[in-house]
Amino acid sequence: MSKIMRYSRDYKKKDTIITVKNVKIGGKFFAIAAGPCAVENRDQYFETAIAVKKSGANLIRGSAYKPRTSPYSFQGLGQEALTIIRDLGEELKIPTITEVMDPRDVKTTSQHADILQVGARNMQNFELLKELAKINNPIILKRGMSATIEEWLNSAEYLMTEGNENIILCERGIRTFETITRNTLDLSIIPLIKMRTHLPIIVDPSHATGNRELITPACKAAIASNSDGLIIEVHQNPEVAMSDGPQSLDIAQFSELINQIKPILEVERKIITGTTLNLSEIRHQISCVDEDIIDLLATRMSLVPSLIEFKRENQIPIYQPEREKEILTKYANLAQKYTLNPALVQKIFDLIITEMRELQKKERV
Amino acid sequence: MSKIMRYSRDYKKKDTIITVKNVKIGGKFFAIAAGPCAVENRDQYFETAIAVKKSGANLIRGSAYKPRTSPYSFQGLGQEALTIIRDLGEELKIPTITEVMDPRDVKTTSQHADILQVGARNMQNFELLKELAKINNPIILKRGMSATIEEWLNSAEYLMTEGNENIILCERGIRTFETITRNTLDLSIIPLIKMRTHLPIIVDPSHATGNRELITPACKAAIASNSDGLIIEVHQNPEVAMSDGPQSLDIAQFSELINQIKPILEVERKIITGTTLNLSEIRHQISCVDEDIIDLLATRMSLVPSLIEFKRENQIPIYQPEREKEILTKYANLAQKYTLNPALVQKIFDLIITEMRELQKKERV
Amino acid sequence: MSKIMRYSRDYKKKDTIITVKNVKIGGKFFAIAAGPCAVENRDQYFETAIAVKKSGANLIRGSAYKPRTSPYSFQGLGQEALTIIRDLGEELKIPTITEVMDPRDVKTTSQHADILQVGARNMQNFELLKELAKINNPIILKRGMSATIEEWLNSAEYLMTEGNENIILCERGIRTFETITRNTLDLSIIPLIKMRTHLPIIVDPSHATGNRELITPACKAAIASNSDGLIIEVHQNPEVAMSDGPQSLDIAQFSELINQIKPILEVERKIITGTTLNLSEIRHQISCVDEDIIDLLATRMSLVPSLIEFKRENQIPIYQPEREKEILTKYANLAQKYTLNPALVQKIFDLIITEMRELQKKERV
Amino acid sequence: MSKIMRYSRDYKKKDTIITVKNVKIGGKFFAIAAGPCAVENRDQYFETAIAVKKSGANLIRGSAYKPRTSPYSFQGLGQEALTIIRDLGEELKIPTITEVMDPRDVKTTSQHADILQVGARNMQNFELLKELAKINNPIILKRGMSATIEEWLNSAEYLMTEGNENIILCERGIRTFETITRNTLDLSIIPLIKMRTHLPIIVDPSHATGNRELITPACKAAIASNSDGLIIEVHQNPEVAMSDGPQSLDIAQFSELINQIKPILEVERKIITGTTLNLSEIRHQISCVDEDIIDLLATRMSLVPSLIEFKRENQIPIYQPEREKEILTKYANLAQKYTLNPALVQKIFDLIITEMRELQKKERV
Structure with a gap:
């Protein structure tokens, strides 16, 4: 096709940097989204959100609508959860992420949450994508379980047809013969994605591995693969979570994860915005930027x-x-x-x- | 889960037989659906439909809404096509099949076509499934590209929660490392499906293989695997088709296909309803039934x-x-x-x- | 590569027909190989072989060397089994099939069995293939678990480099995300294989499905897909088999299988050589050939x-x-x-x- | 099976650390193997080896025997290459790695190279594994293209049955529907492997991705996933390489790769032995060890x-x-x-x- 796709580097050469509240995503800016799989009630959501924010998350996830394999599983609180999400976003001044599954819910959801998410099962739900193209919120587009890169980027294009460039890709594992992990996390494609598109790409190790014990090394590998962020399921009490318990971290585990990934983030010179850093972290991030300025000065003088x-x-x-x-x-x-x-x-x-x-x-x- | 699923043999022991107009699907009754990928205009759809009916098809397929990988590909005629489909269904007195992709289109579509189809990409579009559960038309549920049997049957359950038992499963190939065929047709699961569910299962060799030359042997294998029907893309002029040209048969090829599969249908003692048979075909089908009656009499006497x-x-x-x-x-x-x-x-x-x-x-x- | 491959239709236009003892494989000639996974002892092997021959098998399978996932599983009787295989081949005057895994065993094995088999795990064991290229016995080459058509045919080429054209391909299922069947039987590729190569292709439903209950429909589908034969595991007492019990048929089940597939073989006009047929079966096969002669006469007159x-x-x-x-x-x-x-x-x-x-x-x- | 497998943590709790010449692999010790796909001639192999050693490799790879899909592709120099490999190993005092494919070549190869490699295609070539079990050299066992973890570890067990514990696992990508990378690198399984076995595991990004541009991020991700080493194809002139040119780095690219991965190796506190380090690198590695000693002292006092x-x-x-x-x-x-x-x-x-x-x-x- 001769048409220049909006997702492509031919259309826009520089990395897209998305700004939502005081958080930036893309380029040097790394996102750490955390929170429960589903908003189960106000206390559970607020408690988890406050804790992960304190540990270092700069985005809060949590679903009002849940895509469930069985019709008899918990389907989410719906509108009630949307209100809770909106309240939290306002009180904590932190951007919120929530999934949308039905074209009829797009508008309301976009008024209650900052970032909307399209799940893997809906990556080619084109009617939903067309409805989402009409709003301006940033959108996380998860990769389908067996979607090629080509198909994934085409779905991103659906979201961009009316001008919204704030699209975030999310790798969450693909289906393969290997079932010891729930899915196979496909990190090698990240540099390929970066060559083809200016859009940021984040990684979801919770759904990819389906196993709490594998999340930390997967996060480290995701950062080292040059991804732009992580989205991690955290629950204050995973044992009683209404969905995705076995892959959810508890709050202490999430805090420990942040400690584990920080040195890799430093090596990769990533900057995390919208979160409280200690003095030495801030100084490190400043010196990263300074070194890049100096590097550019040298390039100019050469x-x-x-x-x-x-x-x-x-x-x-x-x-x-x-x-x-x-x-x-x-x-x-x-x-x-x-x-x-x-x-x-x-x-x-x-x-x-x-x-x-x-x-x-x-x-x- | 201790809940008895409505799709299961525990819920209903005997094969579901779906009746739509004068066509039966399931049990001994075999369905042959044919027609274009998309309704492109009234003449093309009518011409193809009349021709495939004459050759032996007893259901007419054709989409008003098309799920397309790229937002810039032909997306279907929409409402205009629905009217054409309704007219054809009335004029030819033959059941029509059309795809639905948006929960907001379910009701209208159900009033224009006899059978609604859920495409592979929407197998886990749960909001669409919930909306479809409210209507009574038979529904074809295609298997997702990387869906397990378990997930597929759970999606069928979504469709059945409000009492509709007229669900038809459709195997259309799965994604594997082998890309010489577009997908890998997974016929071995048909007997497993039959053990677990009373619902009929048909096969789509057009999307499975993506290659006109492979359709006839795939159809024969599908019948020999004990499937309940076929759904085949036919276009009066595949060279100019607006979608899926390379996998569409022309009318002469479809007619030849019917000749090729008839002997296998006879061996499998399948009955095709709602289509004009010649005298010897009718006599054969009668004798099949008679032999089964005699077989049951002998069982009784034993x-x-x-x-x-x-x-x-x-x-x-x-x-x-x-x-x-x-x-x-x-x-x-x-x-x-x-x-x-x-x-x-x-x-x-x-x-x-x-x-x-x-x-x-x-x-x- | 400009080199014409020996497996290709460019090298040899007509179907290769392999003759071994009084059995033909390829073209119109259909092969039914049956027997135990492993030769466990003389009585077990003879008893099973005599029974399956009587039911209609025209080739006897049975391994002397077994490729086993664990080093602590039964590895086969080795040379002792080769002697038993040779004796049976001589006494029953029926061709025997046995697997070879080690280049050092090729020559001896070729002197004890009629047809040598390369297992899926050894499809790209090139040193074994090179050694096998030196002998003249027919060779069955199983498809690797994740081998593309291209790789499979290239491995066949290894076997043919010194002139042996008696190579039989064997589809035995590929690895996919769907694990409800042990492998996914890939029947749609058979017509593609036939377009590219003159070599016969048979199907192994036992290893493909790993489940006794799925073998009959898989065999029927394989015949309807235009394959040239079947290879089926049969044990006189599957409960006590030293390997592959759950997928082995017992003798009565094998006999019933033959009854089930005969009508499809008739439709496909396949001829089975080297086995005792009843008068009506012989007459049917004669009339198939006659009809083809008449068809060619009509073509000539036209x-x-x-x-x-x-x-x-x-x-x-x-x-x-x-x-x-x-x-x-x-x-x-x-x-x-x-x-x-x-x-x-x-x-x-x-x-x-x-x-x-x-x-x-x-x-x- | 109740038998305790030699590869398992039940058999041996602590990480196996393999020593070959002055290089250690496993535990804290990280291996960087580099060199050409095939030994094409003495000059090419020596030149590349000397250069990669200088850049930081501590193991030299290079094949005498090449498994090639087509029988008409370059098959390796054989014995001539083995002599060259032995000479290099002696002159440079660096451990060498070479592939072995034929049980008949095991003994000779073990006398010419330090570490023997079993390729992905031979992971279940059990006769080769049994022959390798008889020698004492360290062995790299690559994962088969569609091998499960269970099958892979069972193949490692074959190598260990006669007491050799110096087995190195090597993840090199698996076959999936995604063909934009040659294989899909499966890094999430590394922590699972570490839970189950004491054996070291290294990663081959060259074969996994098949694309020079993807190697650096894949290496970084492999280190961050807690692997024990890398094996990378390097050629002094990839344009004229007799095999695997497109995925080979040239010498400058390899040197740059080492610069890129060093900060991640430092974060992961990995020690590289047998290579010339600069003073600050040595001091860093010493301080890593010292900190661990202090950590253990504190544990003791607690x-x-x-x-x-x-x-x-x-x-x-x-x-x-x-x-x-x-x-x-x-x-x-x-x-x-x-x-x-x-x-x-x-x-x-x-x-x-x-x-x-x-x-x-x-x-x-």
């Missing part, structure tokens, strides 16, 4: 010899006051778009440009 | 020695006029339920009972 | 109008005595190759040619 | 309250000179087994015991 050569051959003077002024104005405008102080940006680039001009003079000799 | 022994040990006389009368009355009532002439049934059983009584006297000596 | 037109346009006389004589001589030679009476063949073709000449005269007018 | 309580209740004196002497003697013996200086060990434990005794006195008060 272009000096090419500049010299070009200007010499084309007999262009090193100092071009008009050009420099033009650049500074342009960056001041850009700064405003990013809500940065334009004066600061102008001062910094004045220094950079001056340095680069001096280098050209020195090396030209 | 019980004579046990009867003799029991009555002797318990000193019960061979002739029991009260018991005989009771049986005849009971069968006369049963006859009425089946809309058979009660007098005929009474006469036949009077003959049988008399014969059996005489045999007891003779052998007792 | 060419008359083209002949007339061609000869008229090119002004060639209808009667061409030189050409007729040449044909008759050629066919007499061909007859000798097939060990047919050349005089008979000449007489038949003299009649045919005369008829065709007369038809040309009549229609030309 | 037992003081229990000791006090027990001794008080049972009226045992805190100071038990006989017991202390006994312990010191026992540890001196153990030290000798590990080739440690017994005096050093005695001195250390004298300090520890004294400290613990003092603590008991202090806390008792």
Whole structure:
């Protein structure tokens, strides 16, 4: 097909970074979603949410509607749960995630939760996807149990047809002959996904493995595979959970998981927003950003010899006051778009440009 | 779970036989559904339907709504197609099948087509299933691409929760590592399905193989595996079909397919209703039924020695006029339920009972 | 690769028909191999073999070497079993099949059994295949548990590199997510295999399903899918079998299976050689061949109008005595190759040619 | 089965640590094997080996015998390559890995290479496994393309039946419906493997992904999943490689890979032996070990309250000179087994015991 797909890098080169409340997802920004499988009642949901937020989660999951294999299993609290989710989102000022299964529920759900989730069983429920394309909330699109990458990205395209670019892919394991884990977590495709699409991709180790004991190493592997986030089932008392108990962590286990993954997050230079960090964590994240700034400065300076050569051959003077002024104005405008102080940006680039001009003079000799 | 599932043999021992217009599906009754992937316009649908009916199809398929991997592919004519389908069903007096994908379309669709179909991608679209549970039309439930038997039957249960027993399962191939066929047709599970459920199961070789050349042997194998029907994509001109062209048969190929499968249908003693048969086919089907009647008579007579022994040990006389009368009355009532002439049934059983009584006297000596 | 593969239809257009003792496999000739998983002792093997031969098997299976998942399971009797197999083959004059796993055992095994089998686990044991390429016995090559068609045919090519064309492919189920059957029998690929290769392909329903109850419908489906044979595990007492008990039929069940598949074999016009048939079965097989002869005669006669037109346009006389004589001589030679009476063949073709000449005269007018 | 399997944690509780030349594999010790798919000639193999060793590999891979899908592809240099491998192993003092496919080649191969490898296609080539059980070299056992964990561990058991415990498992991807990567790397099973067996497990990202671009993230994920090593295909000129070119790294890419994985190895506190490290790397590894020693000391001291309580209740004196002497003697013996200086060990434990005794006195008060 010659049509350029909206999910593709041909359509948008840079990583999509999604902002929801004070949390960012994509690029350098890593998401840690946690919470119960289902919202069972107000206390259970609030208690779990407060605890996982304290441990380091920056998104809260919890379903009002549950897709269940058997019609006789607990199907979720429905509208009652939506109200609880909305209240929590407002009280804790943390973004909430909830699943939607029926096109008729899309609008109401989008008014109660921040991020909507499409489950694996609904990845090709095209009528649901078309309805979701009409709203603007970020959407998590789980991979179908036997969906190819091609099919998955096409389903993302359904969500984007009316302009919403805030789509988050979620790998949650595929069906294979190996049944010792509930599904087979397919991490090798993450770098392939990144080549093809600008959309962020997160990993769900709870549904992938179906086994509490396998979640920590799966999370570490997911981070090391360059994913953009995790979504983990946590229940204050997994023994009595109304669904997915065996794969849910309790609150202490979740806290320990966060400790285990932090060093890998540091290695991968990921930044976690919207959560309370301690001073040394904040300093580390700052220094990660600083190092990247310095790296880019070095890249900029490395272009000096090419500049010299070009200007010499084309007999262009090193100092071009008009050009420099033009650049500074342009960056001041850009700064405003990013809500940065334009004066600061102008001062910094004045220094950079001056340095680069001096280098050209020195090396030209 | 201790709950008895409605799909199970524990709930209902005998095969479900579905009647729609003058066609029966299940038990001895074999269904041959054919028609285009999508209703593209009135002429194309009518032309194909008339031709496949003439060749031997007793159900007409054709979609108004199409689940398409890409949002930019042809999505079906929608309501316009439903009207065409309703008109054809009325004019040709043949049952029609059409897919439904959105819970909001269920009611209207059920008023325009005879049989509704749930596609593989929607097998676990539980909100759709719940909506379908409210109508009474027969429903074809396709197996999901990587659905286990357990999950499939649970989805059938969703459809049956409000009392509709007219559910038809449809095997359409599963996803495996082997991609030389589009899917892998899983015929060995048919006898397992039959052990677990009273519901009929049909086979879709078009989507299973994705390749016109493989359809005839797959159909023959499906019949030999004891399935209850076939659903086949036929287009009057596959080259210009708006979807699924490569796997569609043209009309001559469908006619040839029917010729190829007829001998296997005869071996399996299947009866096709609602279609024009030639005299020798009708005679064959009659003789199949007759042979089964004779077989049951022999089974009945083989019980004579046990009867003799029991009555002797318990000193019960061979002739029991009260018991005989009771049986005849009971069968006369049963006859009425089946809309058979009660007098005929009474006469036949009077003959049988008399014969059996005489045999007891003779052998007792 | 531009090399023409020996397995391909490009290398050899007509179906390979393998002859071993008085049994033929391939083309119209259908093989029914039966016998125990392993040769456990002389009595068990002889007893089972005699019984299945009487029921209609024309090949006897039974392993001397068993590939077992655990090193602590029964590994087969080895050389002792080979001697028993050789004795049975001589006494019953029936071809025997046995598995070989070690390149060092190939030569000895080839001297004790008629047909050697490569198991699914050894399909890509290339050193074994290379050793097998040196012998001339027919070889059954089972498909690996997750082997593609391409890989399977390449392994067949290994066996054929030194000229042996007597290779029999055997589909035995593939590994998929569905574990309710031990493997998923992949019958749709049989017509694809037939398009690509001249080699016969048989089906093993015992290993494919791992469940005695599923074997009969799987056998019927295999025949209807145009396979060339079956290989079935039978034990005189499955309860005490040293391996594969749950999937083995007992002797009565095997006999019943043969009754069930015979009508499908008749529909598919398959001929079973090397086994005692009753008069009506023989007559049926004769009439199948006769009908095919008549069909070919009709095809020949249908060419008359083209002949007339061609000869008229090119002004060639209808009667061409030189050409007729040449044909008759050629066919007499061909007859000798097939060990047919050349005089008979000449007489038949003299009649045919005369008829065709007369038809040309009549229609030309 | 009630038999205790040699691979199981019931048989041996602690991680097996394999020592070959000056390299250790298992427990804290991480292996990095690299080298060409096949030994094509002396120069190519030596050049690649020297380069990867310099970059940080501590094992050299390279095949003399190649399992190839087609009989017409390059099959390896055979004995000529074995000689080259032996020479390299001696000259570079680095352990070498090579594949063996034929039971007849096991003995010779074991005399030329340090570690023997069983390929995925031969995982259930039981005759090969039985022959390998007779030698003492470490053996890498790759997982079959569709092998369950159970089958894989049973094949490891075959290798261990005669006492060899130096078995290394190797995950190399499984066959699934997803063909965008050549296989699906199944990392979630690594923690499960670790629960069941004491054997080390390494990961082959080259065969798993079949794609050079995916190797680095797969390696990082493998380390984060707690694997014990990597085996990577490297060729000095992948463009002209006689096999597996598209998945081979060139030397610069391998060197960059090592840089990428080092931070994750540090987080996971892995130690790489037999390779030249720079001072800061050595210091880091030393400090990892030191921290673990300190951690164990703290664990030992934390037992003081229990000791006090027990001794008080049972009226045992805190100071038990006989017991202390006994312990010191026992540890001196153990030290000798590990080739440690017994005096050093005695001195250390004298300090520890004294400290613990003092603590008991202090806390008792």
